[in-house]
Amino acid sequence: MSTENPSSAPAGTAARSNDGAARALVRVAVFAALIAVLSILPGVPVGPVPITLQTLGVLLCGMLLGPRLGTLAVLLYLLLLAIGLPVGSGMRGGLGLFVGPTGGFLIGFAVSALLVGLLSRPAVRGLAAGRIGPGRAAAGLAVAGVLGGMVPSYALGVPVLQLVTGLPWPQALVSGMVLFLPGDLIKVALAVLITIGVVRALPNAFAR
Numbered sequence: 001m002s003t004e005n006p007s008s009a010p011a012g013t014a015a016r017s018n019d020g021a022a023r024a025l026v027r028v029a030v031f032a033a034l035i036a037v038l039s040i041l042p043g044v045p046v047g048p049v050p051i052t053l054q055t056l057g058v059l060l061c062g063m064l065l066g067p068r069l070g071t072l073a074v075l076l077y078l079l080l081l082a083i084g085l086p087v088g089s090g091m092r093g094g095l096g097l098f099v100g101p102t103g104g105f106l107i108g109f110a111v112s113a114l115l116v117g118l119l120s121r122p123a124v125r126g127l128a129a130g131r132i133g134p135g136r137a138a139a140g141l142a143v144a145g146v147l148g149g150m151v152p153s154y155a156l157g158v159p160v161l162q163l164v165t166g167l168p169w170p171q172a173l174v175s176g177m178v179l180f181l182p183g184d185l186i187k188v189a190l191a192v193l194i195t196i197g198v199v200r201a202l203p204n205a206f207a208r
């Protein structure tokens with residue numbers, strides 16, 4: 001005959017649920033901090049929108065945290081930025097950044113994290129479960145990084161840049177996209193390598 005207290009199972013379930021929620025919040029906070037650190041590192045001034053490592057953090061949020069937590073991490077970073085903390089490029093902060101030349105790119109961060117998380121999930125879970133190899137996973141993650149990360153960033157960022165600055169469309173495309181393409185592709189490659197390394201080291205954390 002079982003001597004287990006009938007109320008212990010629900011209590012244990014609740015405890016595990018609270019523990020899981022706490023771990024999720026920690027991951028969200030850590031990745032929001034990662035984006036902040038990558039944002040305040042010195043960027044390359046190439047025009048109205050500088051080249052920074054912010055997007056590498058956004059890509060890692062989507063690939064390693066998934067669509068829900070990854071988006072929450074980016075939204076937390078954007079909230080910290082909006083309330084004035086100096087966690088933006090050049091150690092700036094405030095709502096003014098969202099109505100400036102970089103505003104579309106900032107909003108695009110959340111969209112990118114969501115889409116990268118959704119598109120990269122099959123590759124991450126497949127690699128963690130051993131269903132696919134690193135090469136196939138890398139290809140899937142690269143597609144997720146380009147289609148989910150780069151495309152929406154440009155689609156939202158360039159029109160806002162053109163609207164705010166009044167630049168002719170060809171110049172806006174150069175300043176907001178063409179100059180960023182090589183660096184963004186390198187950041188996608190770095191995000192893929194980092195993600196594969198983390199997933200292979202901690203497969204149980206990504207199998208479900």
